[in-house]
Amino acid sequence: MSNTREPIVIVGGGHAGAALCGALAAAGLGARTHLVCDEAELPYQRPPLSKAYLKNSAETLQPHRNEDWYAQAGITLHRGDAAVAIDRAARTLALRSGATLPYAWLVLATGASARTLPGLPPTLANVAVLRSAADAQRLRELLSAAPSVTVLGGGFIGLEIAATARAAGKDVRVLEAAPRLLQRSVSPELAAHVLATHRGAGIDVRLGARVDGFEIEGGRLAALEIDGERASVDLLVMGIGAAPETRLAEAAGLACDNGVVVDTGLHSSDPHILAIGDCAAFPEHGSGRRLRFESVQNANDQARTALATLTGTPEPYRALPWFWSEQGSMRLQMAGLMPAQGKRHRRPGASAASFSLLHYAGERLVCVESVNAPLDHMAARKLLEAGLSPEPAAACDAARPLKQFVGA
Amino acid sequence: MPDITLILADGTERHLAAPDGASLMAAASGAGVPGIVAECGGSAMCATCHVYVDEAWAGRLPAPLANELEMLECTAAERRPTSRLSCQIKLGAELQGLVVRIPERQQ
Numbered sequence: 001m002s003n004t005r006e007p008i009v010i011v012g013g014g015h016a017g018a019a020l021c022g023a024l025a026a027a028g029l030g031a032r033t034h035l036v037c038d039e040a041e042l043p044y045q046r047p048p049l050s051k052a053y054l055k056n057s058a059e060t061l062q063p064h065r066n067e068d069w070y071a072q073a074g075i076t077l078h079r080g081d082a083a084v085a086i087d088r089a090a091r092t093l094a095l096r097s098g099a100t101l102p103y104a105w106l107v108l109a110t111g112a113s114a115r116t117l118p119g120l121p122p123t124l125a126n127v128a129v130l131r132s133a134a135d136a137q138r139l140r141e142l143l144s145a146a147p148s149v150t151v152l153g154g155g156f157i158g159l160e161i162a163a164t165a166r167a168a169g170k171d172v173r174v175l176e177a178a179p180r181l182l183q184r185s186v187s188p189e190l191a192a193h194v195l196a197t198h199r200g201a202g203i204d205v206r207l208g209a210r211v212d213g214f215e216i217e218g219g220r221l222a223a224l225e226i227d228g229e230r231a232s233v234d235l236l237v238m239g240i241g242a243a244p245e246t247r248l249a250e251a252a253g254l255a256c257d258n259g260v261v262v263d264t265g266l267h268s269s270d271p272h273i274l275a276i277g278d279c280a281a282f283p284e285h286g287s288g289r290r291l292r293f294e295s296v297q298n299a300n301d302q303a304r305t306a307l308a309t310l311t312g313t314p315e316p317y318r319a320l321p322w323f324w325s326e327q328g329s330m331r332l333q334m335a336g337l338m339p340a341q342g343k344r345h346r347r348p349g350a351s352a353a354s355f356s357l358l359h360y361a362g363e364r365l366v367c368v369e370s371v372n373a374p375l376d377h378m379a380a381r382k383l384l385e386a387g388l389s390p391e392p393a394a395a396c397d398a399a400r401p402l403k404q405f406v407g408a
Numbered sequence: 409m410p411d412i413t414l415i416l417a418d419g420t421e422r423h424l425a426a427p428d429g430a431s432l433m434a435a436a437s438g439a440g441v442p443g444i445v446a447e448c449g450g451s452a453m454c455a456t457c458h459v460y461v462d463e464a465w466a467g468r469l470p471a472p473l474a475n476e477l478e479m480l481e482c483t484a485a486e487r488r489p490t491s492r493l494s495c496q497i498k499l500g501a502e503l504q505g506l507v508v509r510i511p512e513r514q515q
Contacts, residue, residue, distance in 0.1 A: 025440070045449035062430075062450065066438040073440070300447055324453045331475070333453065374475070378455070378482035 002285065004241045006104035008310060009093055011083045011248065013037025015046065015296055015325035017109035018064040018276025019303035021075055027307060030073030034101055036093070040080040040154040041133055042067060047296065048192055049136040049161040051326055054143060061133050086252035099127060103271060105310055108249055108260055112242035112278040113296055117152075117211075119240070120229045123219045130157055135355065139237065146235035147171060150224065154181040154205065156325045159198065162323045166203050170216025174198070175209040175226060183243075185323070187338055189346075189357055190369045194330065197353075201328055210232035242294060257281055259292040264316035265309040266302060274309060276302040285318035320385050322377075333377035334382045349373045356380070356397055356402075367388040379403035410504040414441055415458075417512040426499050432508070433457040433495035443510035450495035452476055456514040457494040458483040462507035466490045467509030469497060 008024065010017045010033065021043075023063030024033045025186055037043065038159045042063040053059045070077055078095060086106065090387040093101045107350045114129035116122050122129050126146070128139045139161075143149065151158045166172045181191045198205055206226070213225035223232045242284040244259040255261040259281030266282065277299040283291045301319035308315045322335045330353075339361035347356040349372065356376040359367040365388070368380030379402035383390070390405040412424045414436060426435035437443040437457070445456035452475045461469060469492065476496045478491065480487055494508070 010509050022440070026442075049449055051451075058429075062434050063438055065440055069440040130515065218466065296448065324451065326451065331453070374453070374478045375481055378479075 007034055007102060008032050008105045008107065009034045009036065009092070009103040009109045010109055010407060011036050012109035012111055012245075012277070012279075013039060013041075013043040013079075013096075014109060014111045014277060015043075015064075015299035016111075016303055017107075018043035018324070019300045019390070020109065020276065021070070021073070021304055021305040023303050025069075025073035025075065027311060029269065029310075030075045033074070034076045034078060034103075035070075036078040036081060036083050036095065036101070038080070038082040039132060039134070041069070042077075042079070047132065050130055050157055051164055053136050054140050054161065054164045057140060057144065068324040083248055086248060086273070088252055088273070091272060104274070105274065107306060107310075108268070108273065108275040108279055109277045109299075110245040110248060110275075110279045112237065112244050115241045115243055116238060117240070120214050120221070120236075122238065124216065126234065127221050128162060129238050129240065131242065138275060142235050143168070143170070146175070148234045149237060150175065150231070150233050150235065151191075151237045151239055152211070152251075153239035154178070154207075155239055155241060155242065155325075156182070156185060158237065159194065159327050160325060161239060162198065162203055163201070163330075164328075166198075166201055167328060171204075172202075173204040173231075174206065175211065175224075176205070176207050177209060179208050181205070181207070186332070186334065186369055187344060187357055188345065190332070190371070193371060194327065194332070197328070197330055208250045228346070242278070244281070244292060246279060249273075249275065257290070257339040264318075266306050266317060267309065274306050276306050282317055285316060286320065287302050291321075293321060293323075295321065295323050317356060318347050322381055329372075331372050331374065333370045334367070335370075335375060335377060335380045336365075338367050342366065343392075345392040345396050347373075347376060349376070358387070358392060360392060363389055365395070376402050379406055410499050410501060410506065412436075412499070412503070413505075413507045415507070415509045416441075416443055417510055428501055431495050432459070432497040432499055432506070433493070435499060436494060441510070443514065444494060445514040446495060448495075452479050452493055454495060455479045455482040455484070455493060458485060458486065458511055458514060459487055459492055459494045459497075459505055459508040461490045461492050461497075463490065463511070465503075465506055465508075468502070471479075472496060483511070484513045484515050 044061040082096045102138045148171035151174045215223040249260045260275035278294045305317040325332045340360045349355045354372040356370040370377040413420045446455040
């Protein structure tokens with residue numbers, strides 16, 4: 001494995017790809033590493049794009065590592081170049097520039113792409129999505145000029161953008177097709193709190209909203225038809241989720257099913273090709289249920305698992321999932337996954353704007369959702385990682401810090 | 409371009425010329441300084457960019473906000489009166505010469 005002629009080629013410069021570069025460099029394998037990124041920028045932090053970056057025109061991109069670091073680590077960057085085809089028999093990757101990279105290991109960290117609506121081209125002058133730095137820069141410019149914003153989709157990204165725009169004094173409307181916000185990500189109780197908070201801040205949130213038609217004029221979206229009524233639009237942001245970027249994998253004949261299908265060591269159906277991060281559909285530890293996450297935690301932790309696989313000391317991926325979202329005055333932090341059926345208990349915080357919801361499957365604590373309660377969240381991660389389940393009444397006693405139960 | 413000194417847990421010193429306006433975390437992780445994990449990328453959500461600010465400098469930084477104070481209770485290494493999250497320290501000319509120590513662990 002120390003042979004420098006055995007290249008490790010990473011496709012994708014998002015969080016997962018950047019984290020794997022860091023891990024490989026720390027393991028002394030930088031000289032074997034190639035990173036292929038479609039974007040011209042060095043890999044950068046994405047969470048600020050929907051918050052600080054949108055808010056402040058002076059805010060710049062925050063690279064994970066600077067250019068000197070990559071050079072010193074011996075990592076070869078292929079920026080502004082895209083992977084176009086994998087030749088699995090020859091173990092080579094073809095790039096758009098015409099270059100061909102041989103690999104001993106190929107790691108797909110291709111991420112996910114924003115979903116769009118048929119009939120609503122994102123190329124319209126006042127329609128935006130948010131995934132990349134280029135998207136964020138465009139949205140920031142559009143936002144500064146628009147008196148009002150319509151956000152399609154009440155998921156994390158849509159609500160973060162809505163809250164940022166509202167704080168900047170815009171009239172904001174959020175259209176969600178489902179009967180509640182954040183349906184795929186949080187409990188109904190937390191969603192209700194989020195809804196009330198956004199409405200309290202003056203955001204017009206419509207649930208069960210049906211978009212029946214688009215009025216397009218001169219390359220712009222002039223209006224939407226919402227529940228049968230015409231509503232004019234200054235700026236429309238689509239936050240209707242993302243789809244795993246699997247085109248390269250599918251064209252190479254790798255098994256894909258809502259993501260590149262991987263095993264516990266993150267191997268795809270080709271043992272020389274791994275997949276990590278947003279694009280990887282992995283088996284849940286214990287249940288084997290197939291999961292795919294779009295989160296910083298998942299990208300970082302899968303990069304660690306990939307390093308273990310690449311260095312011949314495989315460990316099954318079993319990291320505790322955790323997520324966060326900042327929406328206006330709310331810091332939401334989630335640890336663990338909501339059970340299909342379970343009981344929830346509310347742990348009060350210092351104010352009505354601060355609390356945690358503890359979700360139990362039977363006697364077992366499986367998920368904790370926190371609002372403006374970071375101490376609860378950090379303690380919850382420790383409890384869940386250790387498999388500890390404090391008795392609900394005690395765990396919801398606000399007079400006792402949750403961390404008292406760690407190691408108790 | 410403030411010059412910053414970071415003293416690693418093993419005593420090694422790293423010197424950085426950091427751009428004005430960047431956070432200490434961004435400058436340190438950009439340069440790959442070991443011991444600054446910065447898992448959440450500067451959102452004050454993870455407490456893995458914990459540093460001890462040199463005594464001489466501790467009083468010269470703006471006081472931590474509520475978010476940071478809460479997260480400081482969650483650091484993996486011992487919290488001290490000089491503990492800060494480096495993602496919340498914005499570098500500027502007035503911090504030329506800043507010295508911080510990196511704790512033994514972040515996770």
